Amino acid sequence: MINLFDTAQNKIVPFETRKPNEVSMYICGPTVYGPPHLGHGRFALSFDILRRYLEYSGFKVIHVSNITDIDDKIIQRANQENKLTSEIASFFEAKWFEDMEKLNVLRPTFNPHATEYIDSMIDLINQLFNLDIAYAIDDGIYLEVAKVKNYGSLSNQDLESLKSGARVDVNPYKRSPMDFTLWKHSKPGEPAWSSPFGMGRPGWHTECVVMSLQLLGEGFDLHGGAQDLIFPHHENELAQAKALSKRFANHWVHCGWVTVAGEKMSKSLDNYTTLDELLSAHDARSFRLLVLQSHYRSPLEITKETLKTADVAVARLDSAFRRFKDSIDLDTLESDMGNIRQDYLKEFQTAMNNDLDTPRAMSLVFEIVTRSNALADIANDVHKMKLATDEFKAALFICKVLGLDLKDTSNDLDQNTMNLIAKRDAARISKDFKLADQIRDELSELGWVVEDTSSGTRVHK
Numbered sequence: 001m002i003n004l005f006d007t008a009q010n011k012i013v014p015f016e017t018r019k020p021n022e023v024s025m026y027i028c029g030p031t032v033y034g035p036p037h038l039g040h041g042r043f044a045l046s047f048d049i050l051r052r053y054l055e056y057s058g059f060k061v062i063h064v065s066n067i068t069d070i071d072d073k074i075i076q077r078a079n080q081e082n083k084l085t086s087e088i089a090s091f092f093e094a095k096w097f098e099d100m101e102k103l104n105v106l107r108p109t110f111n112p113h114a115t116e117y118i119d120s121m122i123d124l125i126n127q128l129f130n131l132d133i134a135y136a137i138d139d140g141i142y143l144e145v146a147k148v149k150n151y152g153s154l155s156n157q158d159l160e161s162l163k164s165g166a167r168v169d170v171n172p173y174k175r176s177p178m179d180f181t182l183w184k185h186s187k188p189g190e191p192a193w194s195s196p197f198g199m200g201r202p203g204w205h206t207e208c209v210v211m212s213l214q215l216l217g218e219g220f221d222l223h224g225g226a227q228d229l230i231f232p233h234h235e236n237e238l239a240q241a242k243a244l245s246k247r248f249a250n251h252w253v254h255c256g257w258v259t260v261a262g263e264k265m266s267k268s269l270d271n272y273t274t275l276d277e278l279l280s281a282h283d284a285r286s287f288r289l290l291v292l293q294s295h296y297r298s299p300l301e302i303t304k305e306t307l308k309t310a311d312v313a314v315a316r317l318d319s320a321f322r323r324f325k326d327s328i329d330l331d332t333l334e335s336d337m338g339n340i341r342q343d344y345l346k347e348f349q350t351a352m353n354n355d356l357d358t359p360r361a362m363s364l365v366f367e368i369v370t371r372s373n374a375l376a377d378i379a380n381d382v383h384k385m386k387l388a389t390d391e392f393k394a395a396l397f398i399c400k401v402l403g404l405d406l407k408d409t410s411n412d413l414d415q416n417t418m419n420l421i422a423k424r425d426a427a428r429i430s431k432d433f434k435l436a437d438q439i440r441d442e443l444s445e446l447g448w449v450v451e452d453t454s455s456g457t458r459v460h461k
């Protein structure tokens, strides 16, 4: 049995599913208005690891993750760049999936787009309106949270304390500062849909409640996202479902932030590193390893130093892979679990079933690698070498389950080296020999022997 922390119950509880062998999960996806940063990468990796572990545990996982393709920030960027919102959204959606592929994040089963569900959102708002839970004011339709039973239950707050902590609202016509937008009337020139309430667009909180219920049905198993979505986003999704007497998610999972000097990494704080920046200098697996080595609910501080340490750790795993790979049938590794040391698998499962204790799972992997290397060092016959290989197989298998694919990288150039080579070739073509020499020295310092060939710079160790 997998035990997972449930945000609504504020404790670790057994993860029960609607159907015995199936998990329906809805994970809030990106608003596509800019390149993804490490915070996005972390939540995508965290839920990828959860999904992979659920699949390993025998569940068929229906994974829905939305694309918010209409929103104030998308409109703002479209205006700045004199483009259509759809152009901005599809460009950054493509970028998102490109980066996710580099991170080895499995593609969700369904990727609904907000703009494809506008009619259903209008329908839901209409129902709330007819029940007198929603009301209209000058700039749109709002949900009156005082009419929702136990508003605040997900984030464990009560309405009174929420109200007293609320900022002074810009709109004096709202009945309570906590009431939130269901439908926003459009300003001139903005993308707009017609509705019984006038031209406009739905609010973000309505998008996710509609798409999750439509694609996964009432009482779906798991709803997740990053911690900052608990309030108000997820609370407000839940409020709409409650108001309509619909059973919503059974289990809520939230992962921690990436922090920079202790502060949350975000676009609005302008303290972010894009995934592109990280991936141009580091192996994508180093990032996954850092995510695995911290618990998903803890903050994760990523620095140059921690990334460097992770690079070295990944290299250590790869080097063990190189040592043993020829004695392992890689094609049957996953299908032939009987061949994997059961004691290690048990330890792995115990860690993971305890609220996804991936730091423990990874330390187990490194312990196994140390042991298999030590055994191989003193192996003086085939039998002893087989014991060492069997040990290592367990580590390789666990890494595979967690989406960390080990490989023989002895012939691969790292990204930094490739960049330097490209820069040097460009310098030579433009006859900037001073820069070309400088880069040659830089490559030598990294341990490469540099050769000039007719097709450009070649390096080897």
Ligand SMILES: [Zn+2]
Pocket: 027, 028, 029, 208, 233
């Ligand atoms: Zn959402």
